[in-house]
Amino acid sequence: MGTCCWPEKLSSSKERVIKELVIQGHEFASHLQFLLQKPSGDFDGCLALVDELVGKILRSFDETLSVITSSESAGGEVCQNLASSQGDSACYDDRRSEDSGESKKRLAIKNKRGCYKRKKISQSWTTVCPTIEDGHGWRKYGQKEILNAKYPRSYFRCTRKHDQGCKATKQVQRMEENPDMYHTTYIGHHTCRDILKAPQMITDSDPWESYNYNNIVTSHSKIPKYEKEEEEHHPFIGSSSKEPKIKQEESKEDAPSDLTGDVSSLDSIVWKDLIPFEESVDEPTMILRPDCGVVVDSVHAYSCTEVTSQSLDMDFFVRSIDFDCDFHFDESELCRLQ
DNA sequence: AACATTTGACCATT
DNA sequence: AATGGTCAAATGTT
Numbered sequence: 001m002g003t004c005c006w007p008e009k010l011s012s013s014k015e016r017v018i019k020e021l022v023i024q025g026h027e028f029a030s031h032l033q034f035l036l037q038k039p040s041g042d043f044d045g046c047l048a049l050v051d052e053l054v055g056k057i058l059r060s061f062d063e064t065l066s067v068i069t070s071s072e073s074a075g076g077e078v079c080q081n082l083a084s085s086q087g088d089s090a091c092y093d094d095r096r097s098e099d100s101g102e103s104k105k106r107l108a109i110k111n112k113r114g115c116y117k118r119k120k121i122s123q124s125w126t127t128v129c130p131t132i133e134d135g136h137g138w139r140k141y142g143q144k145e146i147l148n149a150k151y152p153r154s155y156f157r158c159t160r161k162h163d164q165g166c167k168a169t170k171q172v173q174r175m176e177e178n179p180d181m182y183h184t185t186y187i188g189h190h191t192c193r194d195i196l197k198a199p200q201m202i203t204d205s206d207p208w209e210s211y212n213y214n215n216i217v218t219s220h221s222k223i224p225k226y227e228k229e230e231e232e233h234h235p236f237i238g239s240s241s242k243e244p245k246i247k248q249e250e251s252k253e254d255a256p257s258d259l260t261g262d263v264s265s266l267d268s269i270v271w272k273d274l275i276p277f278e279e280s281v282d283e284p285t286m287i288l289r290p291d292c293g294v295v296v297d298s299v300h301a302y303s304c305t306e307v308t309s310q311s312l313d314m315d316f317f318v319r320s321i322d323f324d325c326d327f328h329f330d331e332s333e334l335c336r337l338q
Numbered sequence: 339a340a341c342a343t344t345t346g347a348c349c350a351t352t
Numbered sequence: 353a354a355t356g357g358t359c360a361a362a363t364g365t366t
Binding site for chain 1: 354355356357358359360
């Protein structure tokens with residue numbers, strides 16, 4: 001896992017990645033930073049430019065990831081972390097076809113409940129947060145008691161699974177040590193395109209908040225009425241899939257007022273997802289959440305508490321990005337390419 | 339009625 | 353066999 005290197009034949013890909021991510025991304029981000037540092041009066045006139053830069057940065061990440069993804073298939077060597085789970089269905093079908101006759105028989109007879117393809121855990125990253133809200137629309141599809149765990153684990157899939165084939169899922173479990181926190185494991189990335197709404201929301205004085213397409217800052221999870229006594233054990237888990245949906249749809253205006261009511265204790269916990277990374281980058285290997293411990297792939301931990309619009313620093317991102325395959329952006333490489 | 343959640347059954351993996 | 357992930361019918365909510 002951690003020793004997956006870039007094969008020689010991929011060196012050009014590496015250069016492309018560096019060019020895309022470090023040079024262009026850095027350039028755009030620096031430009032953006034410059035704009036953001038302007039006095040707010042001047043800033044208003046730059047909204048279109050900011051919008052454009054954000055688009056460029058996103059494109060840069062998109063391009064980067066597409067290079068990485070294509071390199072994997074071309075080179076035959078797969079960084080496990082980045083190995084797409086998208087194509088796992090065929091794999092499973094094959095495996096299944098080789099399965100025992102008994103298994104086949106059961107399938108043929110039932111072909112309904114339980115006939116599913118379990119995805120390989122190839123792309124996953126975890127977060128620890130006081131909320132399971134992350135700006136995406138999730139639908140709960142299961143819950144399990146976990147051995148030796150006090151709290152059950154809830155399973156969510158993207159609400160766009162069916163209409164857009166988005167394969168992102170997540171598992172949420174309240175932490176025993178700290179029941180106020182939720183341990184969330186994201187599996188697979190969003191391929192749905194709700195992100196398209198993003199530019200419309202870049203009207204805030206705080207640009208990071210714009211990344212927060214769904215007003216996470218003010219929309220804390222609300223316990224649904226029918227959650228009843230369950231709320232004591234996992235209030236957010238039961239409600240999450242409703243709320244993001246509200247936000248994903250029309251309610252940019254009314255969602256906040258609707259959702260701020262009863263979790264005032266979270267008002268001080270202002271964390272913001274860098275959703276563009278999660279959305280546009282094929283595989284988000286990093287999530288930044290001030291106030292939250294962030295664990296990537298259960299191995300690489302990042303903790304950031306001071307990432308704001310004023311401290312937007314591409315170097316930080318570059319240092320933090322870890323493809324889990326010994327791929328480094330070293331300074332000399334950067335200089336050489338520049 | 340449409341959509342979301344709950345929950346037990348089923349299946350894959352170890 | 354144990355454990356955990358997924359499915360889908362039943363049920364609840366809007």
